[in-house]
Amino acid sequence: MRSVILIAVMAIVTILLRFLPFLVFRKETPPYITYLGKVLPPAIIGMLVIYCLKDITPLAQPYGLPELIAAGCVVCAQVLKRNSLISILLGTAVYMVLIRTLF
Amino acid sequence: MIKQAFYKSIPVMAGYIVLGTGFGILMHNAGYGVLWTAAMSLFIYAGSMQYVGVNLLTGGASVITTALTTVMVNARHLFYSISMVDLYKDAGKYKPYMIFALTDETYSLLCDGKTPEALEGSDPSKYRFYVSLFNHSYWVTGSILGSLLGAVIPFSTAGIEFSMTALFIAAFTEQWLTTRDHIPALTGLLSTLVCLVIFGRDRFLIPAMLLITLVLTILRGKEEGRS
Numbered sequence: 001m002r003s004v005i006l007i008a009v010m011a012i013v014t015i016l017l018r019f020l021p022f023l024v025f026r027k028e029t030p031p032y033i034t035y036l037g038k039v040l041p042p043a044i045i046g047m048l049v050i051y052c053l054k055d056i057t058p059l060a061q062p063y064g065l066p067e068l069i070a071a072g073c074v075v076c077a078q079v080l081k082r083n084s085l086i087s088i089l090l091g092t093a094v095y096m097v098l099i100r101t102l103f
Numbered sequence: 104m105i106k107q108a109f110y111k112s113i114p115v116m117a118g119y120i121v122l123g124t125g126f127g128i129l130m131h132n133a134g135y136g137v138l139w140t141a142a143m144s145l146f147i148y149a150g151s152m153q154y155v156g157v158n159l160l161t162g163g164a165s166v167i168t169t170a171l172t173t174v175m176v177n178a179r180h181l182f183y184s185i186s187m188v189d190l191y192k193d194a195g196k197y198k199p200y201m202i203f204a205l206t207d208e209t210y211s212l213l214c215d216g217k218t219p220e221a222l223e224g225s226d227p228s229k230y231r232f233y234v235s236l237f238n239h240s241y242w243v244t245g246s247i248l249g250s251l252l253g254a255v256i257p258f259s260t261a262g263i264e265f266s267m268t269a270l271f272i273a274a275f276t277e278q279w280l281t282t283r284d285h286i287p288a289l290t291g292l293l294s295t296l297v298c299l300v301i302f303g304r305d306r307f308l309i310p311a312m313l314l315i316t317l318v319l320t321i322l323r324g325k326e327e328g329r330s
Contacts, residue, residue, distance in 0.1 A: 003139065003160050006169045010156050011146040013173040014180070018202050021184035022191070029188055035323055036316070037186035039287040043315045044179040045275045046291025047308075048151065052268035054304040067268070074269045078276040085117045087276075091269035092125075096262035 062103040070095035107219045108233030112241070115208045118270075119150075119241035120248065125266045126153050127249020132260070133161045137250040144246040148239060149206060152176045154267045175308040183210045190216050194228035201228070204235040207274070212238075286326060290318050 025033065053071070056064030074091035078084065123144065130140040143153050155176050159169050183205050190213070194201055212234055218227045253260070279288055298311040319326070 002163075003135070005166060006160055006164065007139075007143055007147065007156070009166055009169045010143075010149075010152060010159075010173050013170050014147055014149050014152060014177050015203060017174065017177050017180045018184050018205055021181055021188055022198075022202055025185070025188050029185065032320075032323075033185055035327060036319070037182050039290075039319050039326060040182045040315070041179060042275075042278050042282065042288040043291030043294075043319060044182070044312075045271055045278065046288050047295040047311055047315060048176075048179075048271045049268070049275050050292060050295040050299060050311075051308065052271055054299060054307075067265070070265060071268070071272050074272040075276050078273050079280065082277070082280070084270070084273040084277060085114070085121070087273040088118065088266055088269040089121065091272065092263065092266040095265040095269075099262050 066095055066098040066103050069098060104222060104225060104230060105233055107222055108230050109237055111212055111219070111234050112237035115212065115238050116241045118208065119238060120245035122150055122266055122270065123242045123245020124249035124252065125263045126150070126157070127246045127251070128253040128256070128260050128263055129154065129157045129249075130246075131250050131253025133157050135160070135250075137247055140246045140250040141243060144243045148204060148242060149177055149180070150242070150270070151207075151267055154264065171309075175312065178312060179207075180205065183207075183214075186214065190214075191228070191231075194231070197228045197232035201232055201235050204239050206238065206242075209235050209238050211274075284326070286322060287319060290322070291315055294318055 021033075029037075053064070053067055056067050058064050070091045073094045074087045077087040077090050081087070126144070127137075127140050130143075143156065147153055147156065152173060155172060156169075158164075159172060164172070184202065187202075187205065187210070191198055191201055213231050218230050222230055275288065279285060282288075294314040295307070295311040298307040298314055301307070302310050
């Protein structure tokens with residue numbers, strides 16, 4: 001039951017977030033909001049990258065090395081091939097191998 | 104119409120099936136069966152939130168924590184919607200579903216506002232509706248697949264959660280390569296790092312979002328001068 005409630009909360013909040021701008025800006029979008037709509041997405045993706053890496057321990061074993069090496073692979077693959085799927089698969093595979101072997 | 108929408112959605116298909124499968128496996132490992140997994144993918148339909156959601160479910164989070172975390176993780180959808188307000192204006196009966204299904208990936212496919220040349224004269228909203236629907240179906244399919252596979256996969260799937268990190272790093276790299284103005288991206292990275300150090304890993308997301316919005320607001324004059 002508790003899980004049902006939590007899943008419903010996640011679904012409802014997500015729906016509200018997606019619908020809110022359509023309800024608020026029915027006529028004209030204020031320039032400030034248009035500006036935020038342009039600059040926030042790259043900033044938020046940057047934030048999410050840090051969020052995903054928040055649990056690494058740069059000052060203790062294994063110094064976040066599996067994450068950083070795998071992240072480096074994702075960046076290199078993306079720069080070379082420009083195909084997100086290949087980058088994601090490669091990075092995840094490298095990470096899964098690293099945590100089993102070297103670290 | 105359906106064919107063009109399907110072609111458009113192919114790049115997302117593989118990604119959603121892989122990431123959806125990852126989510127299904129995580130749910131299985133957390134002790135949740137296929138119905139739970141399918142329901143989350145059908146009704147929440149927000150990839151990163153669902154990955155975070157697994158931790159909320161197993162960690163015994165409160166309703167308030169769950170709601171706040173959802174706001175933080177999904178706040179970016181406000182801005183996807185904001186930039187689609189004009190494009191989706193005349194979508195009529197397709198509009199509610201299209202708004203519901205506006206994920207990162209669907210946004211990235213549709214935000215340029217273009218439709219295939221072959222669909223000249225037909226309803227662009229219907230085309231966008233089908234692209235949204237195809238993506239949603241891949242996500243649900245992948246999740247169910249992962250949930251079922253989780254029970255039979257003979258090896259440990261530890262580390263599969265890195266697929267979410269990899270998704271964001273790839274998205275970050277891609278937008279870095281396609282834009283000349285890197286100030287917003289750097290603002291996001293640095294503000295979040297500063298807040299992580301100051302507030303600690305459990306409570307840095309809200310301060311980070313506030314700081315990002317503040318910095319970008321201060322930089323507005325300069326940023327708009329660039330474009």
